[in-house]
Amino acid sequence: MSLALEICRMAEERLGAEALPEVVEVGVIVGDEAGIVAENLEFCLVALLSAPPFAGARPVVERCPGQVLRLAYLEVDDGRPEPAAAGGTR
């Protein structure tokens, strides 16, 4: 749970608290040797992302080799056009 909380904290640090309800997807990469059960992390993220300040964002946990544990991306639906430097609009 503490890792899931840290991921939420990183999202807030990146986007600001006011933008958290606009998050629709949180992408996380978990290494096979990170010592973390990906399903457990996903379960905790589902619980946290479905409650305020989030509004039902979906966690997507991908596995990879190694010891990495990374918050890979945040998908935000804010109805605004994409700023050039921040990533692609889907």
Next chain:
Amino acid sequence: MSVRTIHVQGNVMARNDEYADRIRRRLRDAGVIAFNLISSPGSGKTTLLERTLDRLDAEFPIAVVTGDVQTENDARRLERHTGRLVQAVVTDGGCHLDARQIHDAVGALDLRETRLLFVENVGNLVCPATWDLGEAAKIVVLSVTEGEDKPLKYPTAFRRARYAVFNKIDLLPHLDYDLDMAVRYARQINPEIETFFVSAQTGEGMDAWYRFLRSRVSGREAA
């Protein structure tokens, strides 16, 4: 609908690791060596520390930070074996200690009066294995009343530990426990792991443990 993808690629452990690096530098500058004890609940970490304090605290000053989910019972037990402050960290349900908590606890210690620091982590072989607390090494403590295959079930703990202490060996005659097999499993996960075989209760095997600690402390002071 306009959905933006914001690429972060942020290491989730980064903040913890920054604190751990800060702790490591601080301990190194103070000439303090730190060990992080991790184990299942009931392996005998606190008894191991009680005996260690009884024997070695007069030779060189030892500080202890204990982590517990809900009580300060372990800290209270250890306080009876040392005149020094035992720092208790109650995690309020958290399953492990993190480096920020240790950073704060170490800040309350007089490092000038400390040569050896033990962190007694929360009893749990999963989460504590993942978190760097700024220690010199993790020591996994396991009791011979647990299954021999603990190393296979909890490989991260054994992979990241440099030492393994097999405790409660006085109970071996009463148990169907294959100690050699347990050691083989531990070395299968981590061929470099160094082992101790002790009974903190009876004192059996503890001399090797004390010699190890003395050598690490003296090595550290010489460095």
